[in-house]
Amino acid sequence: MSRLKSVDQETIRVLNQKKILNLIYRNNTLTKQEISQKLNISIPTVISNSKELIEQGFLEEAGVAESTGGRKPTILKFLPYSRYSFGVCVTKDKVRIILANLNFEIVHEMDFNMPEKLKDFNDIICKVSENVEYIINKFNIPYDRILGIGFSLPGTVDEKNLLLKNVPNLKLKNISFKEFQTCFKFPIFIENEANASAYAETFINFNDIKSSLVFISITEGIGTGIVIENNVYKGFNKRAGEFGHMTIVKDGKKCNCGKKGCWELYASKKALLSEYRNAFDDMNGTLDDFLKRSKNDLKIKSILDIYIDFLAEGIKNIILALDPKNILIGGEIFSYKDFLEEELIKKVFKDNSFYDETQCNIMFSSLGENAAVFGAALLPMESVFFLNDNVI
Ligand SMILES: [Zn+2]
Numbered sequence: 001m002s003r004l005k006s007v008d009q010e011t012i013r014v015l016n017q018k019k020i021l022n023l024i025y026r027n028n029t030l031t032k033q034e035i036s037q038k039l040n041i042s043i044p045t046v047i048s049n050s051k052e053l054i055e056q057g058f059l060e061e062a063g064v065a066e067s068t069g070g071r072k073p074t075i076l077k078f079l080p081y082s083r084y085s086f087g088v089c090v091t092k093d094k095v096r097i098i099l100a101n102l103n104f105e106i107v108h109e110m111d112f113n114m115p116e117k118l119k120d121f122n123d124i125i126c127k128v129s130e131n132v133e134y135i136i137n138k139f140n141i142p143y144d145r146i147l148g149i150g151f152s153l154p155g156t157v158d159e160k161n162l163l164l165k166n167v168p169n170l171k172l173k174n175i176s177f178k179e180f181q182t183c184f185k186f187p188i189f190i191e192n193e194a195n196a197s198a199y200a201e202t203f204i205n206f207n208d209i210k211s212s213l214v215f216i217s218i219t220e221g222i223g224t225g226i227v228i229e230n231n232v233y234k235g236f237n238k239r240a241g242e243f244g245h246m247t248i249v250k251d252g253k254k255c256n257c258g259k260k261g262c263w264e265l266y267a268s269k270k271a272l273l274s275e276y277r278n279a280f281d282d283m284n285g286t287l288d289d290f291l292k293r294s295k296n297d298l299k300i301k302s303i304l305d306i307y308i309d310f311l312a313e314g315i316k317n318i319i320l321a322l323d324p325k326n327i328l329i330g331g332e333i334f335s336y337k338d339f340l341e342e343e344l345i346k347k348v349f350k351d352n353s354f355y356d357e358t359q360c361n362i363m364f365s366s367l368g369e370n371a372a373v374f375g376a377a378l379l380p381m382e383s384v385f386f387l388n389d390n391v392i
Contacts, residue, residue, distance in 0.1 A: 023035060025102070056082075061074055083101070084101055086377065092154065093220075097128060100377040102384070112127060150196070152376035153192060157190050191379055196375025197328075197330050201366070211230045212326065213226075213328055216243075217371075219269055219331040224241040249266065252266070271307070279303060287336060304339060304340075309347060329364050330371045
């Protein structure tokens with residue numbers, strides 16, 4: 001019995017410490033009395049737990065507040081530089097690496113291009129490892145201050161077994177990240193790009209409004225991350241949210257996944273770019289060239305209009321399937337928000353007998369193009385902040 005009891009006490013102690021850390025993280029500074037009131041735990045419990053958090057380096061005492069009667073209360077301050085985390089975002093074209101502190105301030109970042117023909121994923125990991133070592137040396141960070149390295153990956157992921165299962169757009173299958181553990185002196189974490197982005201939106205921009213959301217990441221393909229009441233929904237086979245491969249055109253264009261007419265062939269950033277390149281016979285043109293150069297060109301407008309139609313059709317289907325409170329759009333398409341947002345919202349709700357604008361918010365990600373890489377950096381921080389693993 002005594003053993004069971006001690007395990008319980010240990011669990012409660014860890015939970016209380018996480019609750020205190022979460023609260024001070026949100027508020028930056030609080031007195032011990034305020035913590036006690038907000039969390040409904042006793043002052044002695046706050047004192048003993050905060051003492052340990054100070055010893056671990058997460059908090060410091062920062063003076064005293066004005067007394068409301070009795071002793072002046074001690075102020076506790078959150079120390080964002082007490083731990084660090086690496087976030088790595090892998091897309092078809094680029095690998096981006098950030099070193100973030102606990103406040104998600106980017107201490108350093110760098111990126112490199114993916115090789116034209118990817119022969120071996122080992123090469124990418126070696127390059128990430130070299131860059132990570134360079135950053136650690138440059139900033140002289142002790143290894144015990146680094147919580148880990150998280151990877152945001154553009155495919156289906158079994159995060160518990162560190163397995164990247166399938167990335168049709170990179171023609172990669174069954175890559176075990178367990179084998180890469182020897183390349184780093186701290187733990188590796190992996191997550192699907194859209195789920196990582198959804199995590200970041202829910203946690204970093206802590207806000208009740210975002211406790212239920214679908215994050216639609218639009219880049220080379222389209223991925224979606226589903227958060228229900230602060231829990232990421234992954235499904236029985238961990239494949240939930242593959243809306244990029246729902247059929248939007250029967251017998252349509254052929255997809256890398258083997259099916260025809262998938263949504264991402266019509267509504268990804270790549271799809272929009274290839275429409276423009278074909279229409280203008282300019283295979284090197286970028287979306288910036290097409291969109292930002294010729295605002296009043298009818299051909300440019302008409303291609304954009306058709307693209308937004310497809311985007312809206314898919315979003316309507318997602319709303320019908322999941323009835324989310326919020327839809328957030330991110331990924332590389334984020335740079336073109338000004339060309340898309342207003343028209344997209346109009347098209348989703350036009351002649352829509354099921355929903356109107358007050359029943360589902362459609363917005364672009366507030367983290368912009370950082371959502372996935374912040375989500376990756378957040379993965380190692382779960383051990384510090386999260387009360388449970390938030391995956392259902
Ligand atoms: Zn497909």
